[in-house]
Amino acid sequence: MFQQAELAAIRGKFHFVDHDPEGRRRLFFDNAGGSLRLKAAEAAFARADAVPDCSEHSNRVARQLDELERRGRQDLLECVFDAPGGVLYPSYSASQIMMELCRVFSENAQGSNVVATALEHPSSFDGMRHYAGVHGREFRVAPVNPATSGVDADAVLSLVDRDTAILSCMYASNISGCIFDLERICAAARKANPDIVIVCDAVQHAPHAALDPEALGIDAMTFAPYKFFGVRGFSAAYISDRCASFMHHRLLAKAADDWSLGSPAPAHYAAILEIVSYVMRLGAVPGATASTRRDLFARGMGRIAAHERALLRLALEGTDKEPGLRSIPGVTVRMDGSPLEQRDFIIGIEFGNIGCEEAVAEYEKRGVIVFERSAKSLYSRRMVEAFGSQGVVRVSPLHVHGPGDIARFLHATREIAGLVGS
Numbered sequence: 001m002f003q004q005a006e007l008a009a010i011r012g013k014f015h016f017v018d019h020d021p022e023g024r025r026r027l028f029f030d031n032a033g034g035s036l037r038l039k040a041a042e043a044a045f046a047r048a049d050a051v052p053d054c055s056e057h058s059n060r061v062a063r064q065l066d067e068l069e070r071r072g073r074q075d076l077l078e079c080v081f082d083a084p085g086g087v088l089y090p091s092y093s094a095s096q097i098m099m100e101l102c103r104v105f106s107e108n109a110q111g112s113n114v115v116a117t118a119l120e121h122p123s124s125f126d127g128m129r130h131y132a133g134v135h136g137r138e139f140r141v142a143p144v145n146p147a148t149s150g151v152d153a154d155a156v157l158s159l160v161d162r163d164t165a166i167l168s169c170m171y172a173s174n175i176s177g178c179i180f181d182l183e184r185i186c187a188a189a190r191k192a193n194p195d196i197v198i199v200c201d202a203v204q205h206a207p208h209a210a211l212d213p214e215a216l217g218i219d220a221m222t223f224a225p226y227k228f229f230g231v232r233g234f235s236a237a238y239i240s241d242r243c244a245s246f247m248h249h250r251l252l253a254k255a256a257d258d259w260s261l262g263s264p265a266p267a268h269y270a271a272i273l274e275i276v277s278y279v280m281r282l283g284a285v286p287g288a289t290a291s292t293r294r295d296l297f298a299r300g301m302g303r304i305a306a307h308e309r310a311l312l313r314l315a316l317e318g319t320d321k322e323p324g325l326r327s328i329p330g331v332t333v334r335m336d337g338s339p340l341e342q343r344d345f346i347i348g349i350e351f352g353n354i355g356c357e358e359a360v361a362e363y364e365k366r367g368v369i370v371f372e373r374s375a376k377s378l379y380s381r382r383m384v385e386a387f388g389s390q391g392v393v394r395v396s397p398l399h400v401h402g403p404g405d406i407a408r409f410l411h412a413t414r415e416i417a418g419l420v421g422s
């Protein structure tokens with residue numbers, strides 16, 4: 001875990017860690033819905049966004065904006081995706097990118113079936129399903145293993161064969177936090193069909209670990225900066241050389257592998273530069289050597305992952321002040337079957353006395369922001385029902401939080417379960 005002084009410094013770099021915009025004390029444990037923001041990213045965004053110049057024009061300030069974009073793109077490919085030679089596809093939201101990838105890949109890949117998992121976000125699940133119908137392919141879905149709350153590699157691989165055109169497999173679930181065994185899945189899927197196109201939604205995993213699409217042999221990987229300490233209204237994907245030239249929406253005079261469409265927004269790249277630099281500073285541990293900027297970035301993400309996993313353990317097992325979720329009577333931790341090393345800190349809990357929507361409101365009364373993932377929502381019905389649940393309270397802190405925050409959350413949980421007075 002981060003030592004106290006470092007954690008205090010980290011907290012100082014983020015907006016609204018302890019209070020809401022109206023100054024009320026609160027604990028923000030809904031980072032899977034949109035994370036706490038890095039002050040430097042917000043400030044850099046505002047500085048660049050105030051400049052009216054068109055970065056594609058020739059005047060001096062326009063050139064500076066263009067350079068900002070160039071560096072931001074480079075950081076995304078080199079540090080975030082570890083794919084300096086890959087192609088970047090920027091757009092407004094990860095859902096838009098994913099739907100477009102499903103369309104383009106479906107038009108270009110060969111085979112009579114496509115495979116997705118039951119935990120995919122609706123943007124990939126529905127995109128894969130829709131375009132499977134358009135192209136007359138069988139749509140195969142790998143089921144959830146209720147014991148682990150993930151999707152087993154074997155369940156995915158049993159559906160992949162020589163005729164699988166596309167495999168869509170996310171990096172980590174936005175409901176259970178379960179990390180997929182992509183190493184095994186991608187290697188075996190490509191062995192079954194060397195021409196398979198593999199697409200991966202890394203939106204929820206990106207704030208918790210370093211991404212590595214090329215090492216895994218993935219053709220497209222998406223992420224969303226607003227879940228990764230950054231700004232809403234921007235998303236980006238890595239695309240492999242192999243797939244980058246598939247015909248996609250583009251101005252025809254541009255290069256076949258150019259996926260940018262319309263005026264660039266340099267302010268978003270300015271924010272990315274700050275996020276990458278923040279993570280690299282976390283990775284700059286005295287005494288440890290790093291030969292590349294990516295190494296530093298990956299080490300920074302590794303430290304974030306280690307801290308969050310230690311917090312996850314405290315939330316489940318308890319702190320010195322509070323019993324953990326696993327031992328609070330009337331509270332059930334759902335999707336708790338996998339080893340902690342295979343999970344990001346996103347957990348779902350249920351209360352015996354009240355439903356998830358009511359529980360979320362009770363948390364808010366106590367200054368804790370969490371979110372319900374309910375069977376009533378189109379975004380979560382398929383997933384929570386796969387876990388045999390009607391809905392859970394999703395709890396998703398960030399690495400800026402510490403043991404005191406976990407204790408406060410656990411205390412609120414005991415109050416809501418009716419075990420201690422408010």
Ligand SMILES: Cc1ncc(COP(=O)(O)O)c(C=O)c1O
Binds near residue numbers: 093123170
């Ligand atoms: C796993 C996952 N994929 C994709 C998305 C969609 O991201 P966006 O809001 O940028 O479309 C989300 C959003 O919550 C998500 O959790």
